[in-house]
Amino acid sequence: MNIIIAGDGEVGFYLAKMLSGDNHNITIVDPHQELLKMVESHTDLLTITGDSTSIQVLEQADVRKADLLISVVHDEKINITTCVIGKKLGARRTIARINNTEYLTIENREIMRSLGIDVMVCPERLAAKEIVKLLGQTAAVEIFDFSEGRLSLFLIKLDEKAAVLNKTLNQVAHENPRLDFRAIAINRNNKTIIPKGDDEFKLNDLAYVITKPDGVEALLKLGGKEKLDIRNVMIVGGGRIGRKTARSIERNMNIKLIEIDKERCLSLIDQLEHTLIINADARDIELLEDEGIRNMDAFISVTDDYETNILTCLLAQRFGVKRVIPLVENIDYIEISHSIGLETIINKKLITASYIVRFTMDAEVTSIKCLSGIDAEVLEFVVKPGAYVTRRPIRNIDIPRGSIIGGIIRGSQSFIAVGDFQIQEGDRVVIFAVPGAIARVQELFN
Numbered sequence: 001m002n003i004i005i006a007g008d009g010e011v012g013f014y015l016a017k018m019l020s021g022d023n024h025n026i027t028i029v030d031p032h033q034e035l036l037k038m039v040e041s042h043t044d045l046l047t048i049t050g051d052s053t054s055i056q057v058l059e060q061a062d063v064r065k066a067d068l069l070i071s072v073v074h075d076e077k078i079n080i081t082t083c084v085i086g087k088k089l090g091a092r093r094t095i096a097r098i099n100n101t102e103y104l105t106i107e108n109r110e111i112m113r114s115l116g117i118d119v120m121v122c123p124e125r126l127a128a129k130e131i132v133k134l135l136g137q138t139a140a141v142e143i144f145d146f147s148e149g150r151l152s153l154f155l156i157k158l159d160e161k162a163a164v165l166n167k168t169l170n171q172v173a174h175e176n177p178r179l180d181f182r183a184i185a186i187n188r189n190n191k192t193i194i195p196k197g198d199d200e201f202k203l204n205d206l207a208y209v210i211t212k213p214d215g216v217e218a219l220l221k222l223g224g225k226e227k228l229d230i231r232n233v234m235i236v237g238g239g240r241i242g243r244k245t246a247r248s249i250e251r252n253m254n255i256k257l258i259e260i261d262k263e264r265c266l267s268l269i270d271q272l273e274h275t276l277i278i279n280a281d282a283r284d285i286e287l288l289e290d291e292g293i294r295n296m297d298a299f300i301s302v303t304d305d306y307e308t309n310i311l312t313c314l315l316a317q318r319f320g321v322k323r324v325i326p327l328v329e330n331i332d333y334i335e336i337s338h339s340i341g342l343e344t345i346i347n348k349k350l351i352t353a354s355y356i357v358r359f360t361m362d363a364e365v366t367s368i369k370c371l372s373g374i375d376a377e378v379l380e381f382v383v384k385p386g387a388y389v390t391r392r393p394i395r396n397i398d399i400p401r402g403s404i405i406g407g408i409i410r411g412s413q414s415f416i417a418v419g420d421f422q423i424q425e426g427d428r429v430v431i432f433a434v435p436g437a438i439a440r441v442q443e444l445f446n
Contacts (some may be wrong), residue, residue, distance in 0.1 A: 001361055004029060004061050004091070006052035006071040006082050011123075012098070013230070014331065014349045015070065016045055018370070019360055023439065027061045043161075052082040054088065064090035070356060072097040072121075080117065087116030094355055099240060119381070121355045123348040127302070128244035130351060131325055134344060135233070135249065135298055137216075138323050139225035141343045144369040146380045146430050150414040151210055151407045153369060153378050153430075154219060158205045161224025180215025182416045184406040184432040187374045190335065192434065195402050207363040207374070210406030210430055223373050228296055228322055230297045234258065236282040236312050237269045237303035240344075241327065243363050245300060250274040258282045260303075276279055280311050288319070298323040302346070304328060313342055322412040334373050347372055363442040366428060375432045378406070381445040383427045389444045395419030397444070402437035406430045 003019060005273050006029045013035075014025050020043060022172075027046045030036050031177070037399040038045040050057035052071060063069065069091040075120035076098045083094035084237040094110075096103075098120045101110055112120060142155035158165060164172050169183060177403060186193040187206035192198045193199065201207065205385050220227065229252055235242050238259030246255050255275040259265050265279040275421035279288050282301070301324075303311035309326035310333070316324045328337050328345045337345050350370045358365040371377065389397055394405055394417055409428040415421060423429060433441050 001069040002026070002065050003027070003068045003070065003360065004058075004063060004066045004086070006030070006069070006073060007057070008032065008073040008075075008081070008220060009211065010331075011349050011352055012070075013039060015072065015353055015356060017043070018353055018357060018435070020045060024360065029057060029061055051078075053078055053085060055085060058086055058089055059083075064398045066091040067408055068093050068360060069094070070095045072356075074353065074398055076100060080112075080115075083117045083283075084115050093118045095121060097352065100123050100125065100330060101125055101244075104334065104359045119356075119359065121352060123352045124240035125244060126351045127241045127327070127346050127348055128248060128357060131241070131245050131300060131302075134247045135230050135253075135309070135323070136326060137219045138228040138230060138298075139223070140373065144367075144378065146367050147409045147414075147428055149213060150412070151212060152216070154209045154211055154216075154407075155371075156207050156209065156219070156223045156225060158201055158203060158207055159224060160203065162201065162203075163222045163224060164201045164308070165203055165289075166200055168198050168200050169195055172201075174195075176218065176222070179218060180416060180445065181209050181211035181219045182406055184404050185374070185376065186379075192374055193378060194402065194432070208374075208378075208434075209369070210378075210416065211417075212407070212416065228297060230323065232256075232292075232296050233298045233300065234288075234293060234296045234316070234321075235289070236299075236301040236309070238264050238277070238325075239302065240303040243268060243271060246272050246275045257308070258287075258291070259316065283308060285315060288312075288315065293319045293321065296321050298325070300325045302327040308335065310337060310340075310342065317341060334339070338373050345372060361442060363445040376432060377438065378430060378432050379438070379441070381411075381429050381431060381442075382427055383423055383429060383445055385425045388424070389423045389429065389446050390425055392420065392422075395423050399444075400433075400437040402442035403431055403433035403441050406432055 002025045004027045029048045029052045034051045065087050069086040071082040079096040085097045096117050140154045144153040185208040233253050235257045236352050260281050268277050299321045301312045306329050313324040313326040354368050354370045358368045366379040369378045375403045407430045408415045
């Protein structure tokens with residue numbers, strides 16, 4: 001696939017890095033020459049320095065042959081203009097990063113499509129949705145739903161309370177013969193393990209599990225996790241993510257939102273009816289104590305300063321808050337955050353990539369989750385007529401190394417993958433895969 005990525009920083013480069021191993025022809029358009037020189041020195045990607053709204057620049061990028069034009073700069077006006085012009089010049093499909101959720105209404109989506117924008121992605125909206133989901137299921141480090149929750153991906157850190165410690169997968173299955181979930185990967189000491197029957201669970205493992213709705217309770221019990229009742233929440237940062245999160249939960253929870261900018265606070269007062277707005281610096285420990293941080297069930301820090309987010313969440317943990325969620329934008333900080341005790345993080349690059357990457361697949365993919373802290377993805381494929389996976393039971397399918405089938409969705413029913421299960425045309429199959437295996441995995445479903 002011929003792909004043009006218009007960016008002005010890390011989001012565009014991260015997308016390009018993700019896609020570069022899948023035999024795509026990728027061109028990056030960016031106004032920062034020094035950044036592009038760095039990219040060229042580390043990759044074989046084609047780069048063009050310039051403004052993506054320039055017809056001349058887009059033509060230089062050979063937009064007429066582009067199967068996909070992705071514009072993810074921080075200014076949504078540039079993204080919209082880039083996609084409109086790119087479509088007129090011949091790009092087959094366009095994706096624009098936007099900030100204004102007004103564009104996402106059904107009526108306005110049609111208007112944007114008529115202008116030439118096929119897909120819109122709002123990272124802040126996706127991030128807020130993920131935070132709300134994490135507040136609803138506090139036992140998991142990471143959660144992602146497939147087919148409206150018929151199957152879900154849970155990431156659980158195994159501590160001393162986990163009943164599965166030092167037990168093999170076969171032992172766990174023997175002791176619990178009717179499990180509605182399956183471990184599909186283990187991250188141990190920053191190494192990814194696709195577990196087999198004789199592999200053991202160890203202390204501090206990060207276990208990635210595919211579960212049916214009925215399996216969540218048993219999963220949490222075996223993982224030694226207790227669900228917390230979240231009532232009191234403190235949010236630091238009144239930008240788009242903080243505002244959208246507060247708006248989603250303020251009718252059901254008691255929210256305090258701390259924002260350092262006075263003008264933004266005045267704007268938030270008009271937008272949030274049931275949230276207490278506090279104009280202050282959340283790095284002030286005395287302030288946090290005065291505002292009752294010891295009584296908080298959850299603490300969310302989503303400012304534009306990611307060091308502040310990490311610091312304030314560590315402070316919240318020190319005060320006894322059990323659920324802390326920082327926004328960490330630097331991919332390199334994810335592993336560091338996990339190592340210092342911040343298990344649950346939000347990263348807009350991963351969220352944005354999860355949304356966009358499925359449009360670059362040869363096979364039909366309805367959902368992708370790019371995992372944090374591990375170089376792997378979980379994908380939901382639609383099985384095409386005559387696909388290889390329909391010709392034999394799962395145990396006889398030649399699954400590429402570095403991948404594993406976790407579960408299957410058939411209509412309104414969901415199934416955990418077992419050896420004698422027969423996949424059928426039209427099924428949706430959830431697969432865990434490392435980057436090097438994804439191209440071969442796609443071949444199974446075409």
